[in-house]
Amino acid sequence: MAGADxxxxxxxxxxxxxxxxxxxxxxxxxxxxxIDLKLTLPTGGVQKDSGKPEPAAEKAAAxxxxxxxxxxxxxxxxxxxxxxxxxxxVQSVKIKKEEEAEKEQPAATAGGNGSxxxxxxxxxxxxxxxxxxxxYNTYKDLSIALQKMFSTFSATGNEGKMxxxxxxxxxxxxxxxxxxxxxLVGDVPWEMFVASxxxxxxxxxxxxxxxxxxxxxxxxxxx
Amino acid sequence: xxxxxxxxxxxxxxxxxxxxxxNTVSLVCKVWYEIERLSRRTVFVGNCYxxxxxxxxxxxxxxxxxxxxxxxxxxxxxxxxxxxGGYAAPWIEAAARGCVGLEELRMxxxxxxDESLELLAKTFPRFRALILISCEGFSTDGLAAIAxxxxxxxxxxxxxxxxxxxxxRWLSCFPDSCTSLVSLNFACIKGEVNAGSLERLxxxxxxxxxxxxxxxxxxDTLSKILMRTPNLEDLGTGNLADDFQTESYIRxxxxxxxxxxxxxxxxxxDASPFCLPFIYPVCAQLTGLNLSYAPTLDSSxxxxxxxxxxxxxxxxxxxxxxxxxxxxxxxxxxxxxxxxVFPSDFYIAGYSPVTEEGxxxxxLGCQKLSSLLYFCHQMTNAALITIAKNCPNFTRxxxxxxxxxKPDAMTNQPLDEGFGAIVRECKGLRRLSxxxxxxxxxxxxxxxxxxxxxxxxxxxxxxxDAGMMHVMKGCKNLRKLEIRDSPFGDAALLExxxxxxxxxxxxxxxxxxxxxxxxxxxxxxxxxxVEVINELDENNEMDENHGGLPKVDKLxxxxxxxxxxxxxxxxxxxx
Numbered sequence: 001m002a003g004a005d006x007x008x009x010x011x012x013x014x015x016x017x018x019x020x021x022x023x024x025x026x027x028x029x030x031x032x033x034x035i036d037l038k039l040t041l042p043t044g045g046v047q048k049d050s051g052k053p054e055p056a057a058e059k060a061a062a063x064x065x066x067x068x069x070x071x072x073x074x075x076x077x078x079x080x081x082x083x084x085x086x087x088x089x090v091q092s093v094k095i096k097k098e099e100e101a102e103k104e105q106p107a108a109t110a111g112g113n114g115s116x117x118x119x120x121x122x123x124x125x126x127x128x129x130x131x132x133x134x135x136y137n138t139y140k141d142l143s144i145a146l147q148k149m150f151s152t153f154s155a156t157g158n159e160g161k162m163x164x165x166x167x168x169x170x171x172x173x174x175x176x177x178x179x180x181x182x183x184l185v186g187d188v189p190w191e192m193f194v195a196s197x198x199x200x201x202x203x204x205x206x207x208x209x210x211x212x213x214x215x216x217x218x219x220x221x222x223x
Numbered sequence: 224x225x226x227x228x229x230x231x232x233x234x235x236x237x238x239x240x241x242x243x244x245x246n247t248v249s250l251v252c253k254v255w256y257e258i259e260r261l262s263r264r265t266v267f268v269g270n271c272y273x274x275x276x277x278x279x280x281x282x283x284x285x286x287x288x289x290x291x292x293x294x295x296x297x298x299x300x301x302x303x304x305x306x307x308g309g310y311a312a313p314w315i316e317a318a319a320r321g322c323v324g325l326e327e328l329r330m331x332x333x334x335x336x337d338e339s340l341e342l343l344a345k346t347f348p349r350f351r352a353l354i355l356i357s358c359e360g361f362s363t364d365g366l367a368a369i370a371x372x373x374x375x376x377x378x379x380x381x382x383x384x385x386x387x388x389x390x391x392r393w394l395s396c397f398p399d400s401c402t403s404l405v406s407l408n409f410a411c412i413k414g415e416v417n418a419g420s421l422e423r424l425x426x427x428x429x430x431x432x433x434x435x436x437x438x439x440x441x442x443d444t445l446s447k448i449l450m451r452t453p454n455l456e457d458l459g460t461g462n463l464a465d466d467f468q469t470e471s472y473i474r475x476x477x478x479x480x481x482x483x484x485x486x487x488x489x490x491x492x493d494a495s496p497f498c499l500p501f502i503y504p505v506c507a508q509l510t511g512l513n514l515s516y517a518p519t520l521d522s523s524x525x526x527x528x529x530x531x532x533x534x535x536x537x538x539x540x541x542x543x544x545x546x547x548x549x550x551x552x553x554x555x556x557x558x559x560x561x562x563x564v565f566p567s568d569f570y571i572a573g574y575s576p577v578t579e580e581g582x583x584x585x586x587l588g589c590q591k592l593s594s595l596l597y598f599c600h601q602m603t604n605a606a607l608i609t610i611a612k613n614c615p616n617f618t619r620x621x622x623x624x625x626x627x628x629k630p631d632a633m634t635n636q637p638l639d640e641g642f643g644a645i646v647r648e649c650k651g652l653r654r655l656s657x658x659x660x661x662x663x664x665x666x667x668x669x670x671x672x673x674x675x676x677x678x679x680x681x682x683x684x685x686x687x688d689a690g691m692m693h694v695m696k697g698c699k700n701l702r703k704l705e706i707r708d709s710p711f712g713d714a715a716l717l718e719x720x721x722x723x724x725x726x727x728x729x730x731x732x733x734x735x736x737x738x739x740x741x742x743x744x745x746x747x748x749x750x751x752x753v754e755v756i757n758e759l760d761e762n763n764e765m766d767e768n769h770g771g772l773p774k775v776d777k778l779x780x781x782x783x784x785x786x787x788x789x790x791x792x793x794x795x796x797x798x
Contacts (some may be wrong), residue, residue, distance in 0.1 A: 074708065077301030077682070078569055078598060078625050079656075083357070083383040084413065085569065087516055129469075129497065149469050 015094050109170055122150045122171075124199035133194045146173065150202065175200050229254075233262045242267050252763035261285055268292065269545040269727050271309060271333065272752065275785045276317035288352075289318065295678075295730050295779055297705055299357065302732055302777065304758045306792045311335040311358070321348040327352035327378075334358070340365030342371035351403070352378035352502040361707050362387035363412065367441035370396035377430075378406040380771035388414035395420040404428040410459050410490060415439040432484075434458025438492040442471045450476035457480070457511070460490035463498045476501040487511035487537075499557045508532035510558075513539040515565045522576065526551040539563040542577045542598060544719035549581035553588025561594035571625045575599050579606035579632070586613035594619040600634035602659055607641025610647040620645055627683035627708070630660035637661055643668035646676075666690035670697025678703040691715035695722055713740030716778075720747050728781040737772040744780065745798035752787060753798040754779040 116133040129149050136142045173185040177196040185193070185200070227235075236259055239245050245263060249256045266279060267289045279289075291310025311333045318325050325347045335358050343350065350373050363386060369379065370393055395408075395417045404424070409416070416439060425431060425448045433456060436445065438460025449455070475498070479485070485505055494517040509532050514525060522545040529538070529548070535556040542564050552559070562585060564577055579602045585592065586609065593616045602624050623644075630636055638659040646652060646669050653675055657665065661684035669679070670693035677700050685691070693713040694704065695718060703726065712735035723729060723744075738755060745753040746789070756777035787797040 074627065076297065076302045076564060076707075077627065078311045078571065078623055079300045079680075079682070080355070080566065080569060080598075081383065082301060083385070084515075084565065087517060088567070 116197075118175075118197055118199045119201070120146065120149070120200040123149060123204060123207075131200070133197060138190055139193075142185075143173070146200075146202065171202050172205050173200060173202050229258050231256050231553070236262060236430070255668060264288060266290070270781050270783075270787060271314065272530050272788050273691040273781060273783045276314045277321070278784070280317045285324060286322055287324060288329070288431065289314070289325060289327070290329040290331075291333065292331045293358075295332075295705065295728060296703070297707065297730055297732065298332055300465055302707065304623065304756065304792075304794060305379055307756070308792070309333045310787065310790060311360075312339045313698055315343050323347055324349060325792070327354075329354040329356075330357065330358055331356040334360040335365070337361050337365035337368070338479040341368040341372075344368040349375060350378075351375045354378065354380040354382070356382040357384065357677055359385035359437040363389045363391075363393040363503075364416070366409075366412075367396040370394070370401075371398070374398075374401065375400065377403050379404075380406055380408045380433075380581045381411050382408065384411050386412055388412065390414065391416045391420075394424065397424050399427070402427045403430065405430045405732055406457075407431070408433065408459065410435040410437050412437045418444040422447055422451075428603050429454075431455060433457035436461035436490060438462050440621055442475055442498070446471070446474040446478040449475075449482055453481050454484050455482050456484050457487040458485060458489070459513075460488070460492070460494075462492050463490075463494040464492075468473075470496055472501045476504065479505045483508070485509070489513035489516075489539075491517040493517075494519055496520055499524055499528050503528065509531060510534055511537040515539040515541055516569050517541070518543065522548045530555045533558075535559055537561040540707035541565050542575050543567050544580065544581075545576035546578055546581035546584065549577060550584045550588075553584045556589060558591060559585075559589040560591050562589070562592060563596040565596075566596060566598040566625065571627070573600065573625070574602075575625065579603050582606060583609050583613075586610040590614065591616065593617055596621045596623075597726035598623045598625060600625050601629065602634065602638060602641065603633045604641035604644075605629045605631075605633065610642040611641075611644035615648045616651065617645065617649040619649050619654040619656065620649065620652060621680070622658055623656065624659040627658070628660045629658075637664070639664040641670065643672075646672040651675055655679045657684060658682060662686050663690040663693070666693040670694050673698055675700055677701060679705070681706040681709055683708045685697045685709045685711065687717035688712055688718070692718045701725075702727045704728075704732060706732070708733040708734055712736055713743070716740050717743055717747075720744060723748060723751050723780055724782050726782070728779065730777075730779050731775075734774075734778075736775045736778055738775055739772060741778060742798050750782055750784070751780055752783050754781075754791070755796045755798060756794060757796070758794045 047110050117130050118133060120129045120131055131142070131145065131149070133142070136145065174182050175193070175197045176182055176199045178198060182201070188196075228489075230253065236245065236248060241247065242265065245259055249259045260282050262285065263283045264286060266283050266286045268274060268279065268289070268291045271293045271548060273289050280286075291311070291314050293311075293778075294303050294307060297303060298307070298309075309332060311330055312335075314330075315328075316339075316502065318328075319342055323346060326349050328343065328350075329352075335355060339354060340361055343353070345368075353369060353373075353376075361384075366379070366381075366386075369376065376397075382426070391414060397404075397442060401424075405428075407424075407428075416437070418440070421436075421444065423441070425434070431452055434448070434452065436448075436459055438461065442461070445461050449458075469741050479502060482505065486509060488502075488505070488509055488511070491514055494514075496519070499520070506528060512529070512532055512535055514520060514528075518541060520541075521543055525544045526548045529535070529544075530551055531541075532538075533555055538556065538559060538561070540548075540563070544564070547566075552562075564581075566575065568575070575598070577597075578597050579599070582595075582597055582599070582602075583606050590613070592614045595617065596619075599622075602622065607622075631638055631641070638657075639662055642655075642657050642661070642665050646655070650672075652673055655669070655673065655676060655678070657680070663686045666685060666689075669676070673679075674697075676698045679694060679698070679701065681704075688711055690709070691706070692715050694701070695715070701722075707730075712732065716731070716736050717740060741753050741755050745751065755775050756779065758776065791797055
């Protein structure tokens with residue numbers, strides 16, 4: 001409700017025991033916090049958790065007049081059991097770590113450390129999968145894994161055709177490289193592929209026409 | 224009836240549905256008192272300090288099932304300092320001395336030690352059910368003792384306890400001869416368990432109906448277990464993180480397919496959205512679903528799954544579900560009786576994807592709704608009035624608007640009228656938690672209309688003593704009243720002192736009660752324990768002096784036959 005967002009200061013003025021001054025401070029604090037939050041609009045239930053208390057704390061540190069942010073959150077409020085709070089905190093931290101790890105992956109692959117997770121989508125499949133390219137040594141290994149992964153999504157009556165090996169009759173596997181270009185999988189040496197692949201897409205052969213020449217040309221020019 | 228032999232009277236008593244009725248017949252005459260007490264099998268103690276354990280054991284030497292509750296409810300939210308009390312040991316020791324036929328023990332919000340668990344395990348030869356809820360003070364070593372020595376164990380149900388992890392050994396302590404398990408819940412155990420031990424235990428437990436795993440149990444172990452438990456009715460999954468192996472999920476789907484009796488599902492630790500479609504086939508038979516520990520699932524993941532759950536009666540979910548998700552719930556789950564929407568983010572000035580609109584949609588679609596716990600960031604009187612009209616069958620209504628004192632989001636008015644409508648329409652309301660901007664008027668409504676109300680939770684509400692006085696005067700069936708951060712003082716506390724004897728307890732924290740008022744209460748009502756809890760926390764600033772009288776930080780009043788307790792810490796003064 002628009003009215004409520006703008007008048008947060010007025011809302012928080014009421015109801016807190018202890019008198020006007022305290023409440024007014026709390027109101028101001030709340031207003032600042034809302035402003036901060038508006039700048040980082042949540043995009044989903046998960047990302048919201050990360051870093052929310054920080055903007056308020058920074059503001060509080062910067063402005064010595066305002067009481068520290070934690071006091072805005074009364075002890076034991078909201079009334080959520082410690083067990084639940086702890087369980088959620090662990091998971092939020094985990095999610096945040098995974099998200100950060102994802103973002104860093106394409107840059108880190110060359111170093112030979114850890115993993116190289118990339119998203120895999122298949123046209124017509126209801127959702128994405130993810131693979132760790134570091135788990136495979138050759139294109140063949142990868143193609144077998146992808147085959148297994150997406151075999152459940154075959155339309156009825158179509159099972160044999162849809163999951164032909166990579167670059168088989170009906171589907172081809174393509175990938176988006178570090179430059180944002182879409183290339184056919186298989187054209188470059190495996191290690192170079194792992195280092196440059198950002199995501200995979202399995203698409204109908206008919207839609208992939210025009211990619212092959214670009215890939216070869218691209219790497220001809222680069223070397 | 225005095226002409227009937229005792230056995231006949233006892234037999235007649237066995238038809239009495241609950242403790243309350245048995246208490247009543249005990250009062251008729253000495254003969255009935257004796258017959259009743261010797262034949263009572265189930266004893267419920269709502270406040271462990273209301274009566275001495277020895278007295279309970281003396282009166283009911285043949286009890287088989289004992290339930291004891293310890294700390295007050297607000298202990299869940301860290302308002303009761305550690306070491307306040309609620310110790311299980313005196314109860315277990317008393318039962319060990321006077322009631323060795325004990326078979327079942329249920330404890331809530333109590334401090335339980337490994338020593339007590341070991342005593343329990345070794346003393347009661349017919350012991351078969353241990354249920355611990357929100358307890359603390361023990362470790363997996365205590366569980367090892369239970370597993371090792373309780374030869375007839377049927378139920379080990381650990382709900383949301385703080386358990387110190389000392390390794391996976393405990394689960395392997397169930398002997399090979401233990402084949403009697405019906406219910407095993409170790410979801411709150413933080414550490415790993417041995418997968419092989421778990422699989423073998425399940426394999427030799429043909430009566431297993433309820434199994435709740437913890438976060439460490441991987442998908443493949445779950446699948447193997449489910450293949451062995453075709454009669455499972457309640458399952459708490461282990462870890463459902465995406466491990467990129469489709470075969471695992473396919474195995475899981477096949478395993479679920481075997482569980483035709485499955486009615487209730489929970490867990491979903493670290494659940495990846497990719498695993499959900501493998502569970503869809505089981506959704507149509509579910510009556511209970513708890514997704515409230517899965518922040519990884521977003522609104523569309525949740526709604527896709529829930530839209531399959533057409534028989535759902537109980538749903539616990541995070542607010543990630545959003546208003547549009549609640550609309551899907553409203554249109555899919557026509558049998559819904561209980562809904563809990565928990566916050567995924569605890570920041571009070573934040574944003575919540577659920578609002579009053581989601582709740583209105585639910586009230587329209589789920590006419591059987593009787594129990595609600597709803598966390599949100601905004602509410603309106605209009606919505607509450609609509610909800611009250613749509614769902615007059617509420618018995619439990621708990622609304623938590625995260626920002627204290629927040630008014631109607633549309634009109635900026637207090638939410639008195641909205642909650643007033645709830646208590647007016649829902650004539651069977653037994654439990655109520657209110658929040659948002661509220662004046663004394665809401666308490667006038669509560670006192671006038673909430674005649675069946677047994678438990679009321681108040682936070683950041685009211686203007687004056689009159690508010691609390693309305694409640695104390697009007698709510699004839701009130702058993703538990705808990706208040707925090709509200710301007711009620713000595714006048715309200717002392718207005719109706721006799722009423723506290725009809726209640727289990729009163730909690731007041733950060734209100735305007737002074738120690739003098741508490742002393743007056745204690746002197747007028749010797750059958751109450753008036754506990755003043757004044758903890759000096761370095762983090763909190765000392766409160767300004769309002770009118771010269773020091774305020775009591777926390778007050779806990781309860782009726783008791785046991786007198787002052789001798790296990791109170793130094794920050795608790797019993798007046």
